[in-house]
Amino acid sequence: AQKITQTQPGMFVQEKEAVTLDCTYDTSDQSYGLFWYKQPSSGEMIFLIYQGSYDEQNATEGRYSLNFQKARKSANLVISASQLGDSAMYFCAMREGRRGFKTIFGAGTRLFVKA
Amino acid sequence: NAGVTQTPKFQVLKTGQSMTLQCAQDMNHNSMYWYRQDPGMGLRLIYYSASEGTTDKGEVPNGYNVSRLNKREFSLRLESAAPSQTSVYFCASIWGTGGSDTQYFGPGTRLTVL
Numbered sequence: 001a002q003k004i005t006q007t008q009p010g011m012f013v014q015e016k017e018a019v020t021l022d023c024t025y026d027t028s029d030q031s032y033g034l035f036w037y038k039q040p041s042s043g044e045m046i047f048l049i050y051q052g053s054y055d056e057q058n059a060t061e062g063r064y065s066l067n068f069q070k071a072r073k074s075a076n077l078v079i080s081a082s083q084l085g086d087s088a089m090y091f092c093a094m095r096e097g098r099r100g101f102k103t104i105f106g107a108g109t110r111l112f113v114k115a
Numbered sequence: 116n117a118g119v120t121q122t123p124k125f126q127v128l129k130t131g132q133s134m135t136l137q138c139a140q141d142m143n144h145n146s147m148y149w150y151r152q153d154p155g156m157g158l159r160l161i162y163y164s165a166s167e168g169t170t171d172k173g174e175v176p177n178g179y180n181v182s183r184l185n186k187r188e189f190s191l192r193l194e195s196a197a198p199s200q201t202s203v204y205f206c207a208s209i210w211g212t213g214g215s216d217t218q219y220f221g222p223g224t225r226l227t228v229l
Contacts, residue, residue, distance in 0.1 A: 004157075006157075035217075035218070043203065043222070043223050044220065044222055044223070045205065045207075045220035047217050047218070047219075091157055091158070093158075101146055101163055101165045101171070102160060102163065102173065103148070103218055104160065104174075105150075105157035105158040105159075106157050107155075107156055107157045108155075108156070108157050
């Protein structure tokens, strides 16, 4: 069954340091997409980064990179040089290729960046 | 472009009352979605519409109905609100059905059922 697991309810990181947010997934499909979203305290959902199951390179978007380990079914988000504005909830999500309409979300990780 | 818009932003209902949450997108997207987010939790899919004229159940459809009025608009109706439906509701849309298509979210509707 399609499932996303985020095992870190909360994480702390010092400003300017890097942090890794964990995400594991379960799917029987070969074709799927993995996404990370940021939700600040204002509540909106902000798309950060995407990784396709057939992509050989790890995705990067500015300070965000996705550490994709297909065999382990993990898609961890790495934020480099953390900023105070990175304090937010972060959600990992997956969309399966065969059932491309449905996107499921993990429970989220709350990141706190300390000055 | 306004993107995905939702109305109302806030709503308080009494148990048993009905209401409709409105969602519209101006990006010519084909697929539209309704999610709910309970405190401290991720998003759970209520209903989705892969294209105009079609709707399908998601993970938590009980107590809700939807209408895909046209390509732009997708409404969510609570026929008889219950306290368990207190949540933040997000509408979202995607252009296509490909795995890489980015999902765009509305700002959310915060619903409280007393």
